[in-house]
Amino acid sequence: MALVTTKQMFADAYAGGYAIGAFNINNMEIIQGIVDAAQETNSPVILQVSSGAIKYARPTYLKKLVEAAVEDTTIDIALHLDHGADFEACKAAIDLGFTSVMIDGSHHDFEENIRVTKEVVEYAHARGVVVEAELGRLAGVEDDVDVSVEDSSYTDPQQVKEFVERTGVDSLAIAIGTSHGAVKFTGEPKLEYGILKEIMELVPNFPLVLHGASSVYPEAVALCNDNGADLKGSKGVPDEMLREANRLGVCKINVDTDLRIAFTGQIRKVFNEKPSEFDPRKFVGPARTEITRLVKHKIINVFGSGK
Numbered sequence: 001m002a003l004v005t006t007k008q009m010f011a012d013a014y015a016g017g018y019a020i021g022a023f024n025i026n027n028m029e030i031i032q033g034i035v036d037a038a039q040e041t042n043s044p045v046i047l048q049v050s051s052g053a054i055k056y057a058r059p060t061y062l063k064k065l066v067e068a069a070v071e072d073t074t075i076d077i078a079l080h081l082d083h084g085a086d087f088e089a090c091k092a093a094i095d096l097g098f099t100s101v102m103i104d105g106s107h108h109d110f111e112e113n114i115r116v117t118k119e120v121v122e123y124a125h126a127r128g129v130v131v132e133a134e135l136g137r138l139a140g141v142e143d144d145v146d147v148s149v150e151d152s153s154y155t156d157p158q159q160v161k162e163f164v165e166r167t168g169v170d171s172l173a174i175a176i177g178t179s180h181g182a183v184k185f186t187g188e189p190k191l192e193y194g195i196l197k198e199i200m201e202l203v204p205n206f207p208l209v210l211h212g213a214s215s216v217y218p219e220a221v222a223l224c225n226d227n228g229a230d231l232k233g234s235k236g237v238p239d240e241m242l243r244e245a246n247r248l249g250v251c252k253i254n255v256d257t258d259l260r261i262a263f264t265g266q267i268r269k270v271f272n273e274k275p276s277e278f279d280p281r282k283f284v285g286p287a288r289t290e291i292t293r294l295v296k297h298k299i300i301n302v303f304g305s306g307k
Contacts, residue, residue, distance in 0.1 A: 003066070004076045005099045005130045007170060009044050010207040010251050018304035019246040022046035022080060022209075023295060024256035026053045028065055029284050030263065033291025035069040035077065040292075041299045041306035044076040046100070046252065049093075050083060059096055080132075082254070090120045094129050102132040102173070110159060117167040125168070132252075135163055136175030138212045157198040164203055171207035171252060174199060176245075178212035182221075182234040182257050191241055193248060200249040210250045213237050214257035215302075220265055220294075227268035231261070239302045246303065255298060262294045263287040 009020050023034045025047050038045040047066055054062065066079050080100040081093035090101040103120040105113035117133045124131045136155030155174040164172065177191040178184060199208065216236025224231055242253055270283040277283060299306050 001070050001074065001077075003070055003079050003097070003099045004044075005128070006046060006078045006080065006207075006252070007130050009046070009076060009078060010171065012044075013251040013305070014205055014207075016304075017247075019242075019251050019253045019302075020044060020046055020305055021295070021298050021303050022048045022082075022252050022254045023259060024048050024050060024053065024082060024254070025062070025066075026057060029288040030259060030291055031065050031069055033288045034259075034295050035073050035075070037292045037295035037299060038075050038077075039073045041296055042075065043299045043303075043305040043307065044078075046078045046080050048080040048082040048254070049098075050256075051085060051089065059092075063096055084120070087116060087119050087123070090131075091123060094124055094127055098129065100130045100132065102134070104134050104173075106134040106137045106173075106175075110163075114163060114166050117163075117169055121168045121170075130170040132171045132173060132209055133163070133167060133169045134173040134175075134211075135159060138175050138179050154192060154195055155199065157195055157202055160199050161202045164206060171209055173209040173211050176210075178210055178237055180212045180257075182214075182216055182231060182236070182261065184212060184214075184216065184237060185235045186233070189235065189238055189241060191237070191245060193244065196245065196248050196250070207252060208250045209252040209254065210242070210245055211254045213242060213245075213253045214255055214259075215239055215242070216257060216261065220258070220261045223265035224261060224268055227265070227272040229264070229268060234261075242302050243304075253303060255295075258294060258298075259291060262290045266290045 025031045070077050078100050079098045083104045084090040090103050093101050103117050105116045121131045137153050176195050214236050216234050221231050221234045266287040267283045
């Protein structure tokens, strides 16, 4: 087996009426937890790496861990750069062997976003790598991405067709109400499905991506808080809203915050119940098991990508 691109994954997802889960990775146990779940459900999976994860784990270490996951499983795995800040960041990931990169030019104006995205597309396509871009801006904080509510904006459907045609991009992240971080809504959760439907009418069958799509399950938050955390106001995107987004055309759904909360909750629980424990395997092991349980739930009950 070898790393694959997301191009065939998305084509198969459209044909099968399901979404592909894109899970952020930071260390060995998170990678193992994700791919164990994907292997058990026979689901393709996207392992994605943020700039913060690259700085923390170091590029070569992360790449080798993912290569081990590919060697140890029989599923399709793509390695994706999440929120590449500029051409150089995307080029570095492509040169390292990533099969997919995201160029996030959403902080630029429309023309500059097109220019930088096209530059990345030309470099990537010449090397068999696919490219995701973004139109509209999601509020919230995720590693180096920090967008205030005031600076956030929905995707303008009228710009999508022109953007896709002029850049040659392979998939597009859209802003319809999700946000990064653990507090995605201050009131009732709401997604602008009307924007999504309009985009799909303008670019039918084009792969759309939902960022900031963790569900922030109350029981996972409660486990953290019961064991010393202080996660106030946490609220995510309900599973049924993600299923509806998939039904309307979203074929890649990103998950990061859910993984962080699940991982942290189990470690906090061990520390709280066994304060004398100092063997990392005894607290990181349960966290890895919880990642597998969470990802299996997503694959089976939310994305529908298991075979």
